[in-house]
Amino acid sequence: MPTLSETAIAALLTPYLPDPPASLIPQLSLYLDLLLKWNARTNLTAIRDPKEIVSRHFGESLFTAAHLPVAQTLLDFGSGAGFPGVPIALLRPELHVTLAESQNKKAAFLREAVRTLHLSTEIWPDRVEAMPQTQRFDIVAMRAVDNIQAALPTAITRINPAGHLALLTTVGHAPQGGHSIALPNSDSGILYLQLFHVEHASIPPA
Numbered sequence: 001m002p003t004l005s006e007t008a009i010a011a012l013l014t015p016y017l018p019d020p021p022a023s024l025i026p027q028l029s030l031y032l033d034l035l036l037k038w039n040a041r042t043n044l045t046a047i048r049d050p051k052e053i054v055s056r057h058f059g060e061s062l063f064t065a066a067h068l069p070v071a072q073t074l075l076d077f078g079s080g081a082g083f084p085g086v087p088i089a090l091l092r093p094e095l096h097v098t099l100a101e102s103q104n105k106k107a108a109f110l111r112e113a114v115r116t117l118h119l120s121t122e123i124w125p126d127r128v129e130a131m132p133q134t135q136r137f138d139i140v141a142m143r144a145v146d147n148i149q150a151a152l153p154t155a156i157t158r159i160n161p162a163g164h165l166a167l168l169t170t171v172g173h174a175p176q177g178g179h180s181i182a183l184p185n186s187d188s189g190i191l192y193l194q195l196f197h198v199e200h201a202s203i204p205p206a
Contacts, residue, residue: 002029003036003050009058012051015184016059017066017091027090027117028058034116035081035109042105044081060168060183061087064141064191067181069164071095071138077128077155078145080106082113084168085141089121098137100124128154136160143168159196167192 061084076085107125178194
């Protein structure tokens with residue numbers, strides 16, 4: 001029996017995605033149960049309450065997906081348990097999503113999640129710095145990355161010209177110069193988006 005009913009999942013997601021596609025909620029239910037099963041034996045996420053996982057992890061990731069520009073490729077930098085990349089791949093199937101995660105146990109979970117959800121998502125089980133230098137993406141997304149300021153220079157080297165950076169962060173940690181959208185049900189959480197017009201761009205510090 002699922003941990004949460006599909007009706008409960010849809011209700012929790014309403015502030016983030018009021019009108020989800022019919023196929024999305026059953027997929028999220030599978031994802032939730034798989035995440036809880038793996039999280040019982042390996043530390044994928046510190047959030048263990050199913051309702052909070054749906055609202056915080058699923059909801060914020062889907063909110064991001066709904067606000068992303070039209071694009072072909074997306075890199076989830078430091079994907080962890082798949083946020084925001086897996087919900088983005090579920091809601092935006094036209095995007096070719098790559099999940100970069102260097103921790104073996106988390107990368108193994110991502111492979112299982114992609115297989116279970118029948119996604120064409122690619123897993124990069126290594127550091128982003130180890131990718132071929134020519135590998136670039138239309139969007140680079142990051143959420144809950146350790147030391148986000150240190151990761152930003154690497155992230156922007158992976159953005160195509162006229163591509164976007166998408167950060168799920170807080171007001172105090174957002175770089176200057178981009179566009180911020182307040183996250184639902186959060187006092188300080190934001191989705192930060194910045195467009196890069198040139199190949200060798202830089203981000204002003206927060």
